[in-house]
Amino acid sequence: MKITKVDIYMLDAGAQRASRRPICCRVWTDEGIYGDGEAGIAFDYAAPAGVGMLQDLSRLIIGMDPMRVDAIWEKLFKLTFWGQGGGPVVFAGISAIDIALMDIKGKALNVPVYELLGGKFRDNVRCYASQLQFGWNEKIGPWGPTQEYVDICKYAMSEGYDAVKIDFIAYDREGKDIPYEECEGFLSHDLYALAEERIAAIRQECGHLDIIMENHGRSDSISAVKLGELCDKYDLYCLEEPTTVLNTEFHKRVQRRIRTPIGSGERIYTRWQYLNFFRDNSIQLVQPDACNCGGITEGKKICDMAHAFDVKAQIHCAGGPISTAAALQLTAAITNFAIYEHHFRSTQPAITCLGKYDYQPKNGRYKIPDLPGLGQELSDFAIKTALVHVTVTEP
Structure with a gap:
């Protein structure tokens, strides 16, 4: 079997187009089997670079045997030169191809991808409702008043979720953006009080709901410690991305001052970049994204390495339907699983229509797809309406 061509797409997420442009590829073989992959830079400002990166990488795989995934x-890691320098664009491209190759391999052997990773460790997974400050399902935010945060949590609970994730300092009381500089250094009394008011109200009215505080790396090690004190006080599940991952010392400073576990990883790439976080125990919940950490195969290696350091794993998932499928296949096979992320965006029709199947949790739990390969592929609609389509056929 040989790789004959690669189709590259920037998908149209319709109502979410301003913030989401999923970058996907379809790798074709001379036996008619194809596999779909996704590059995990769909949101914000790097998506167009993903198209160009995939064009360059695709030229390196034409004529190769897709079964030789490693x-x-x-x-791709060594010959690109920049691969060994790290970074989201290069590794998002490598990830998309790796996912597509695993999809091909699973289809060729007529088994789900998880069988290629050591087999299924679980049949279904506990999910948390992620990024509720944006909304949930048909209830669209952003939220301002504290009661709206309580209400959206209760709504998620009514659908069977017993865990949620919220960025408590993303929006002010009117639902307007809080500038990132206000989230750094010495927090104002008003901002700290706003975060505590929201957390306390949810804890009081929602009982033993597990709560993850999302900081999106907007706090620094000074402000993260203060926010971490609230996590400790109200018994939160995890503090996510408390500060930038560019200096492992910052995470360690926060970890030494609070009891709440720290989660991070969606902007850390490959096992090499994760290693220092594991060595100093500055992350207790590792969150690699299969679509930018290096792919499904690299994600498995990262999670296995984490296991050796007594670190639990949750696959970051905030992209399109291929991202969800890859995350589910990887989640099925890892041994140190903690919880699964079901992102607000993944509940929206603008995203779900891009996949052939609409996989959604029931009662807060996902069932692992059992179809060969990823168990998902791009829909005809996604391909027909793509904003960009490029085909690579030659090295």
Whole structure:
């Protein structure tokens, strides 16, 4: 079997187009089997670079045997030169190809991808409703008043979720953006009080609901410690991305001052970049994204490494339907699983229509797809309406 061509797409997420442009690829073989992959830079400002990166990477795999997944990964890592420098664009491109190759391999062997990773460890997974400050399902935010935060949590609970994730300092009391500089350094009394008011109200009215505080790396090590004190006080499940991942010392400073576990990883790439976080125990919940950490195969290696350091794993998932499928296949096979992220965006029709199947949790739990390969592929609608389509056929 040989790779004959690669189709690259920037998908149209309709109502979410301003903030979401999923970058996907379809790798074709001379036996008619194809596999779909996704590059995990769909949101904000890097999506167009993903298209160009995939064009360059695709030229390196034309004519290769798609079953030799690790050999292709090493070629992309070493021969690109920039691969060994790290970064989201390069590794998002490598990830998309790796996912597509695993999809091909699963289809060729007529097994789900999780069988290629050591087999299924669980049949279904506990989910948390992620990023409720944006809304949930048909209830669209952003939220301002504290009662709206309580109400959206209760709504998620009514659908069977017993865990949620919220960025408590993303929006002010009117639902307007809080500038990132206000989230750094010495927090104002008003901002700290706003965060505590929201957390306390949810805890009081929602009982033993597990709550993850999302900081999106907007706090620094000074403000993160203060916010971490609230996590400790109200018994939160986890503090996510408390500060930038560019200096592992910052996470360690926060970890030494609070009891709440720290989660991070959606902007850390490959096992090499994760290693220092594991060595100093500055992350207790590792969150690799299969679509930018290096792919499904690299995500498995990262999670296995985390297991050796007594670190639990949750696959970050905030992209399109291929991202969800890849995350579910990886989640099925890892041994140190903690919880699964079901993102607000993944509940929206503008995203779900881009996949052939609409996988959604029931009663707060996802069932692992059992179809060959990823168990998902791009819909005809996604391909027909793509904003950009490029085909690579030659090295």
